Amino acid sequence: MQLTYDILKTYQENYDAGPSLEGGGVTCPEVPLKRLLGYQVRSRLGIAAGLLLNSRWIEAYSSLGFDLLTYKTVRSSYRPCYPLPNWVFVSDDGQINGPIYYRESPPEDTSAVTSSVCFGMPSMSPDVWRPDVARAKEALRDGQLLIVSVVGTPEAGWGGEEMANDFAECAAWAVEAGADIVEANLSCPNVCTAEGSIYLDPEFSRGVATTVRSRIGKVPLLMKVGYFEEESLMRSFLQAVSAAVDGVTMVNGLTRPVLYPDGRPVFGSDYVQAGVLGRSIHRASVQSVQMAKRIARSEGLDLSVLAVGGASVLADIKDFFDVGADAVLMGSSPMYCPSLAADAKLHCRDW
Numbered sequence: 001m002q003l004t005y006d007i008l009k010t011y012q013e014n015y016d017a018g019p020s021l022e023g024g025g026v027t028c029p030e031v032p033l034k035r036l037l038g039y040q041v042r043s044r045l046g047i048a049a050g051l052l053l054n055s056r057w058i059e060a061y062s063s064l065g066f067d068l069l070t071y072k073t074v075r076s077s078y079r080p081c082y083p084l085p086n087w088v089f090v091s092d093d094g095q096i097n098g099p100i101y102y103r104e105s106p107p108e109d110t111s112a113v114t115s116s117v118c119f120g121m122p123s124m125s126p127d128v129w130r131p132d133v134a135r136a137k138e139a140l141r142d143g144q145l146l147i148v149s150v151v152g153t154p155e156a157g158w159g160g161e162e163m164a165n166d167f168a169e170c171a172a173w174a175v176e177a178g179a180d181i182v183e184a185n186l187s188c189p190n191v192c193t194a195e196g197s198i199y200l201d202p203e204f205s206r207g208v209a210t211t212v213r214s215r216i217g218k219v220p221l222l223m224k225v226g227y228f229e230e231e232s233l234m235r236s237f238l239q240a241v242s243a244a245v246d247g248v249t250m251v252n253g254l255t256r257p258v259l260y261p262d263g264r265p266v267f268g269s270d271y272v273q274a275g276v277l278g279r280s281i282h283r284a285s286v287q288s289v290q291m292a293k294r295i296a297r298s299e300g301l302d303l304s305v306l307a308v309g310g311a312s313v314l315a316d317i318k319d320f321f322d323v324g325a326d327a328v329l330m331g332s333s334p335m336y337c338p339s340l341a342a343d344a345k346l347h348c349r350d351w
């Protein structure tokens with residue numbers, strides 16, 4: 001299995017040298033344009049915030065036929081990455097709660113891969129990422145969109161208004177640099193401060209949504225959320241943000257304790273809980289998307305849903321489109337399945 005992100009190396013090393021792509025790339029079939037969030041797009045297939053660390057990663061994956069490219073979450077100030085390990089393989093146990101256990105290497109079958117990440121949402125300083133977002137935008141081909149993921153960074157003594165302003169500052173910078181779409185990240189499974197779970201607070205989320213909207217004009221705005229255990233809370237969230245946003249991206253990794261078989265936490269005692277990705281979360285992600293579409297329909301909310309969670313083979317992508325997803329993003333699988341978008345376009349010209 002080819003891995004384009006070297007999980008034994010630091011985030012900075014991968015940022016500086018990746019992605020590691022062997023071979024001569026892929027041949028992408030010509031497919032007709034579609035519409036998404038007011039744009040014409042070559043396909044409604046892309047990569048969620050995470051793997052695309054900078055403009056070089058974006059350029060590489062745009063050439064592989066992924067058409068919706070999300071620049072990994074950036075902040076208003078430099079934030080280092082947590083220490084290694086940041087990304088490990090774990091054994092799928094068919095559950096979404098309770099501890100999940102480390103495995104040394106991934107299964108041979110890429111459709112069976114489950115992994116876990118604990119990066120802490122690192123960010124280059126705005127001096128670095130703002131010009132780099134502009135380079136990323138220049139690298140895109142016709143029919144491709146650049147989504148920039150942003151997050152607020154809390155400081156001591158801040159309330160909701162200051163946090164919302166910090167989100168909005170990053171969003172405005174992203175648009176100035178060329179973002180086609182802004183995604184406000186309201187969830188991160190391994191960050192213990194306020195920005196890790198804003199989506200569970202509908203009023204806080206509404207504040208972020210309206211403040212960001214006031215700074216970015218008509219540029220499409222998405223909110224990235226984690227898993228909702230209760231439909232009533234998802235409903236309250238969607239009602240709270242719908243006037244200010246164009247859609248939601250769901251779901252982020254599911255939070256679980258990630259342990260070695262002897263019970264030690266893989267990411268160290270400060271980060272027992274981390275985000276679980278891949279096969280283990282696919283069913284729950286499809287159910288979440290289905291629920292969001294149902295709520296939007298029944299409440300008359302005009303919201304697109306960009307689906308993410310455990311898509312690594314064509315059947316997973318189909319699962320999401322079948323329940324009404326407006327687009328399908330891959331988080332972890334493009335690391336071990338770089339030809340997935342090209343394969344998907346061969347299989348279905350309408351995706």
Ligand SMILES: Cc1cc2nc3c(=O)[nH]c(=O)nc-3n(C[C@H](O)[C@H](O)[C@H](O)COP(=O)(O)O)c2cc1C
Pocket residue numbers: 048049050051072073087117119121149185187224251252253276277278279281308309310311329330331332333
């Ligand atoms: C290496 C890596 C880093 C990630 N970093 C972020 C991030 O900065 N912001 C974010 O919203 N999600 C982040 N994610 C989560 C993904 O966007 C996605 O929600 C998650 O991986 C679930 O999708 P999957 O099952 O297809 O991997 C990251 C994922 C990976 C693999």
